[in-house]
Amino acid sequence: MSNSVISVISRFLEEYTTKTSNKLKVVDAYLFYILLTGALQFLYCLLVGTFPFNSFLAGFILCVGAFILGVCLRIQINPDNKGDFLSISQERAFADFLLAHTVLHLVVINFIG
């Protein structure tokens, strides 16, 4: 059982490093960074307490929101998905990404207190 899990994982990693283009890997690195930041914030909240609760929420929601927007960007610029996004060029995807981020930042900064 564990054997198959390990073999699945190693196969996945191999395919990932060879098949995915550099552009996508850059975005994946960004997503990993966001994930780590959110996880660390959550860890702090668990360990120390929720004292400025609004600040915690603001930070956590920013991480979650950025992750989601990053995932959307990755989906839209993946050339394999071109058929699903015929009307949206890569530049358009990036512009949407930036606009959504602006709104997210505005809301989060308002809430951070």
Next chain:
Amino acid sequence: MCNGCVFCLVLLTVALGAQALTPSHHLSLSDVDRLKGLLSQPFTDLASAYYSIVGLSKLGASVDACQFLKAQLDPMSVDSLFFAAEASQAIADCEMPVFNETRDILLAAVSEDSTVTQIFRAVSALSSLGLPLASQEVVAALVARIAKEDNVLAITTALQTATRLSQQAELGGILEEIEDLAARLDDLGGVYLQFEEGLEATALFVTAAYTLSDHADTEPPLKEDQVIQLVNSVFSKKSWDSRSEAFSVACAAAALSSNRFHVPVIVSTQGPATVSHSQPILHLLVTDILSNPLASANLLVESAQAVASKSVVLSQAPFSLRNGIFELNFMASQPASGYYQFTVAVTGDSRLVANQVELKVKVSTEVAVTNMDLSVVDKDQSIGTKTSRVDYPFKAKGSFTADSHQNFAMNFQLVDANTGVELTPHQTFVRFHNQKTGQEVVFVAEPDSKNLYKFELDTAERKSEFDSMSGTYVLHLIVGDATLENPILWNVADVVLKFLDEEAPAAIQSKTLYMPKPDIQHLFREPEKKPPTVVSNTFTALVLSPFLLLLILWFKLGANISNFSLSPSSVLFHVGHACMLGLMYVYWTHLNMFQTLKYLAIIGSLTFLAGNRMLAQKAVKRYGQSSTLTFFTRSTCEN
């Protein structure tokens, strides 16, 4: 008791079918004197002279100012002629000189082009000076002017003018104006009826209506209730602002006391409406509104009903007249003490209005305390150990002692001193007064079913009222009532009360009730506990560390900015984007949402335009590359 009175009133009204409204205001003798005083003030011109002389004559006083009138007369002015002529009519043997032009001037004023006041003054002057006038022409002019000047004062003046015309003239149209004017009166609470123009207008209307009705010998179309309400309005004001107002009130009073149709009658008591054994006779005055006694009136008690028991004590009993005052010996009917509702009727003149009056009469009496027995009763045996009889107004010899095992008891009876009937007055109190401490405790003595008063003091039960202070208390009996002429305050005895001493409080607690209470300190909300700075700093560093990891990863992936084109739009885009991020920081530290949105709009639109341009250029470049590649591939394939 008041509810009972109102109920009686309503019942009587319904039963007898009479109106319940009686005048609440009239001119008493002092009011009449005050009115005469105001009118008697010295006058300097003809108008004031007219008001004073004619007003005083209506009230029965006369002023001799004939020379003044003759001196002030201006024979060319209609107003001057009017004032002088009218005033001279009120003075005996005073005749104004008549010139040749006088008649012409006055007749010229009687036309459709003059105001109603002018017509009235001219017509009055003509009739007072004895000069002939054509009544029908005056009527025509008046009717025309009424149509043009439709206000209250004008129509009232027209009514007054009509009283000077010959009785053969057609006054029917003008008589109808009385009813129309009466409809314009404002009803205030069902008690007052007046014009919104004020007291003077109402009083002048009353005068005009009755004078004209007398002149034309037709009853004025005013209902009795309306007459009473008018009386209330005109005579409610007891001090008058101006001579003309006083004049109008005097004229109205004279008109209402001596016209041929409606004479309001005032029935009032002389002094308080109380009878007793010492004063058994009820005195009533019957006057008109000027407080002149009515010559031909007869007063009759229709019914006298006790308010408490609703039994009718007297019915259809006449008053006897003595020296202008109506008297009735009410005590002859042997009424019990209390309040009685009288309904009296004034007869003898068909003109009388409001001749059925309700009166409340009090019958008072004297009370006597009899059979006062004081005793100290043992609780276990209920047998009086010591009973002594005390007679009013003496004090009991010796004091009574009661400790916690004994009760102090008091029995007595209250009777009417004159008839011997048992009474239950409103106030029967037993008062204990400690001379040393100043304490005063009051209890109520209650009658039982046989009207015997009993009071019992349970020493142990009542110790809280006495604050357990033992000592000698002076005992008073207090008896009082509105119908008693001799309220009683009787020092009956001294009572020594003994309470168990260990229960006596150290100080009287009531004194501390009014001292300042301890201060309350306000506790502000405690701020929440913060984690130590070391911990939060550590975690801040920890949270920021993935950024380093990101940079390392990107470097390893080979992400670079070598493709960065230094076109103005891309530079502007990047600068704008950096500004937006900077604005977020500034928003966090300094700004509020509205300011931020304002700046964001400016920076954002610039960034958007620049970014749009930049991305378009990038897209063009990318499509150019791929199309070249396709072309190259296709060309090679074709080959």
